[in-house]
Amino acid sequence: MSTLYVRFLTSGPEGAPGEALLPQLLAVVGEFTPVVEALPPDAALADVSGARRYFGRDAAGIAALIRVRTLALYGVDCLIGAGPGPMLARMAARDAAPGVTRVVPGSPDAVAEFLDGRPVAELPGVGRAGARTLCEYGLDTVGRVAAAPLSTLQRLVGARAGRELYDRAHGVDRARVAPNAATRSLAVERPFPRDEIDPHRHRRALLSGAEELGVRLRGDAQVCRSLTLTVRYADRSVTTRTRALPEPTAHAAALTAAAYRMYEALGLQRARVRALALRAEGIAPAALAARQLTFDPADEKARRIEAVADRAREKFGPGAIVPGTLAGGSGTPARGPGTPPRSSPRPAAAAKPLA
Numbered sequence: 001m002s003t004l005y006v007r008f009l010t011s012g013p014e015g016a017p018g019e020a021l022l023p024q025l026l027a028v029v030g031e032f033t034p035v036v037e038a039l040p041p042d043a044a045l046a047d048v049s050g051a052r053r054y055f056g057r058d059a060a061g062i063a064a065l066i067r068v069r070t071l072a073l074y075g076v077d078c079l080i081g082a083g084p085g086p087m088l089a090r091m092a093a094r095d096a097a098p099g100v101t102r103v104v105p106g107s108p109d110a111v112a113e114f115l116d117g118r119p120v121a122e123l124p125g126v127g128r129a130g131a132r133t134l135c136e137y138g139l140d141t142v143g144r145v146a147a148a149p150l151s152t153l154q155r156l157v158g159a160r161a162g163r164e165l166y167d168r169a170h171g172v173d174r175a176r177v178a179p180n181a182a183t184r185s186l187a188v189e190r191p192f193p194r195d196e197i198d199p200h201r202h203r204r205a206l207l208s209g210a211e212e213l214g215v216r217l218r219g220d221a222q223v224c225r226s227l228t229l230t231v232r233y234a235d236r237s238v239t240t241r242t243r244a245l246p247e248p249t250a251h252a253a254a255l256t257a258a259a260y261r262m263y264e265a266l267g268l269q270r271a272r273v274r275a276l277a278l279r280a281e282g283i284a285p286a287a288l289a290a291r292q293l294t295f296d297p298a299d300e301k302a303r304r305i306e307a308v309a310d311r312a313r314e315k316f317g318p319g320a321i322v323p324g325t326l327a328g329g330s331g332t333p334a335r336g337p338g339t340p341p342r343s344s345p346r347p348a349a350a351a352k353p354l355a
Contacts, residue, residue, distance in 0.1 A: 002047070002048050002049050002052060002058075002059045002082065002083075002084065002106075003045060003046065003047055003048070003059075003082070003083055003084065003085055003086050003088075003089040003177060004029075004045070004046045004048055004059060004062070004063055004066070004080055004081070004082050004089060005043065005044075005045055005080065005081045005082075005083075005086070005089035005090045005092070005093045006029060006043060006044050006045075006046065006063075006066060006078050006079075006080050006093075007042060007043040007078065007079040007080075007093055008021075008022070008025050008042045008043065008044075008070065008076050008077075008078055009042075009076060009077045009078065009079065009098065010022075010025075010042050010076055021074060021076070022038065022040060022041065022042065022187065024073075024074060025044075025070055025074065025076060026038055026044055028066060028069050028070050028073065028074075029044055029046050029066055031069075032046070032048060032051045032055065032062055032065065032066065033046050033047060033048050033050065033051045034179065035047035035050075035177050035179050036177070036179055037177045037178050037179060037180055038180055040187070040228070040279055041187070041228075041230045041238070041240065041277060041279065042238075045086050045089065045090075045177045046177065047176075047177040048062050059082040059101075059103060060082060060101045060103050063078075063080040063082060063101040064101065066078065066080070067080065067099070067101075077098045077099070078098070079093050079096045079097070079098065080093060080096055080101045080102075081093030081094070081095070081096050081101070081102045081103075081104070082101055082102070082103045082104065083103070083104035083106075084104070084106040084111070084171075084173070085173030085175060086173060086175045086176070086177060087124055087168060087173040087175060088104045088111065088114070088171065088173060089104070090124070091104075091114075091115075091118070091122060092104045092114075094122070108171070111171035112143075112146070112170075112171065114171075115142040115143065115146070115169065115171060116141070116142065116143035116146075117141055117142075117143060118141060118142045118143075119131075119140065119141060119142075120134050120135070120139060120140055120141060120142055120144075120145055122142070123142060123145075123165065123168050123169065124168065125161070125164060125165070125168065126165065130157055130161070130165075133156055133157065134156065134157070137156060139153075139156075142169050143169075145165065145166075145169040146166075146169040146170050148166075150162065150163065150166045153165050153166050186213060186216055186217065186224070186279065186280045186283065187277060187278065187279040187280075188209045188212045188213055188216075188277065188278055188279075189209070189275055189276070189277040189278075190205035190206075190208055190209050190275060190276050190277070191274065191275040192205070192273065192274060192275065195234040195272040195273065195274055196272070196273050196274075197270045197271065197272055197273070199268070202263065202268075202273060202276060203260065203263070204325060204326060205276045206229075206256065206259040206260060206263060206276060206278065207256055207259075207323060207325055207326065208326055209259070209276065209277070209278040210252055210255040210256040210259050210278060211252050211256070211322070211323060211326075212318075213252075213255055213278055213280050214250050214251065214252030214255055214306075215252070215310065215313065215318065217250035217280060217283070217286075218250045218286075218306075218310055219310070219314075221285060221286045221287065222250065222283050222284065222285060222286055223248040223249050223250045223283070223284060223285075223286045223289045224245070224248065224249070224250065224255075224280035224281060224282055224283050224284075225244065225245060225248050225281065225282030225283075225284070226242055226243060226244045226245055226280075226281045226282050227242070227243055227245060227255060227258045227259060227262070227278060227279070227280060227281070228240060228241070228242040228243075228278070228279040228281060229241045229242075229243075229259055229262040229263060229276070229277070229278060230276070230277040230278075230279070231263075231266065231268075231271075231273060231275075231276055232273070232274045232275040232276075232277070233271060233272060233273060233274060234272035234273075234274055235272075236274075239266060241262045241265065241266065242281070243258050243261065243262050245258060247289075247290065248282070248284060248286075248289035248290070249289075250286060251302075251303065251306065252306060253302055255278075255280070259278055309321040
C-alpha cells in the first residue's frame with residue numbers, strides 16, 4: 001500500500017481561506033484516488049496504490065500533481081509525506097517542506113533507518129506520560145524502543161499498549177485509509193486583517209461564524225450534532241476543541257453559546273490570533289432530528305424571529321439582517337470563503353440589526 005498524508009497550508013499571513021476550503025481541496029485529491037480520508041481542519045490521507053499504475057507515476061509523482069493543482073486552482077500549497085502506510089506517511093510529512101515530498105520507501109531497511117533516531121514521542125499513541133516513562137528507562141528514541149524486548153515494553157506501559165508500541169517501533173502499521181464524506185461537515189473561517197489580541201473581536205468573529213453556519217444549515221434543512229472550534233495563532237500553531245451539542249440543532253443562538261464556551265475554556269491571555277474557524281459536524285436532516293420541547297417563550301420567540309430573518313435574507317441577500325453586535329461596526333469580521341455572494345434584486349437599505 002502507498003499512502004499520502006497531505007496537509008494543506010491554508011493559514012497564510014495574507015489570510016488565505018482555511019477550513020472552509022477543505023471540501024474543494026479534498027475533491028482535488030479525489031481526482032487521483034477515491035480512497036480519501038478527510039482529516040479536518042486542514043489535512044487528508046489518500047491511498048494511491050491503484051493510482052500509481054493508472055497514472056504511470058510513483059507516490060511522489062502523484063503528490064507533485066496534487067500540489068500543482070491545489071496551487072493553480074486555489075493558491076494553496078501542501079506539505080506531503082508518502083509511505084507504505086498512514087503512520088509513516090504522517091511522520092514523513094513532519095519532515096516535508098513546501099514543494100518537496102518526503103518519501104519513506106517500503107523496504108524494511110529503509111523504514112528502520114527512517115525511524116531509528118526519532119524521539120519516541122513521535123510514534124502515534126505515545127502521549128506525554130508514556131514518553132516520560134519510556135525516557136526514564138533510556139528508551140528515548142524509536143530505535144531503542146525497537147531494540148527492547150516485547151516483555152519489557154509490556155511491563156512498562158501495559159500488555160496491549162506494549163504490543164502496539166513494539167509493532168509501531170518496527171514500522172508495522174495495521175491502520176488503513178477510511179474514506180469518509182467531507183459533506184458531513186460545514187465550516188466557516190474568520191481571518192483577521194492583522195493578528196488580533198482583543199477578546200471582544202474574537203467573540204464577534206465567533207458570533208459571525210455561528211450565524212453563518214446556522215443560516216447554511218437551516219437553508220439546507222439540516223442540523224448538526226457537534227461543533228468544532230479551531231484557533232490559528234500568529235506563529236501558525238493551531239488549537240482545536242470539539243463539543244457535542246445538547247441536541248441536534250441549527251439554531252444560531254445554540255451554536256453561538258457552544259462556540260463561546262469553547263473559546264472561554266481555552267483561557268487565552270493576550271494571544272495573537274490570526275483566524276478563528278467553526279465547523280458543524282454530525283450533519284443530518286432536520287426532519288429526522290428530535291427536539292426537546294420547552295415552555296420558554298423567549299426560546300420560541302427567538303426561533304420565530306430567526307425564521308423571519310431567514311426569509312428576509314433569502315429575498316434581500318445574506319447581509320439584509322444581522323445581529324446587532326455585528327451591525328454598522330468598522331471592525332466587522334471578514335466574510336468567510338463559504339459565505340454566498342450577495343445577490344439582492346435591488347440595492348438594499350442599511351442592514352437591520354436583530355434585537
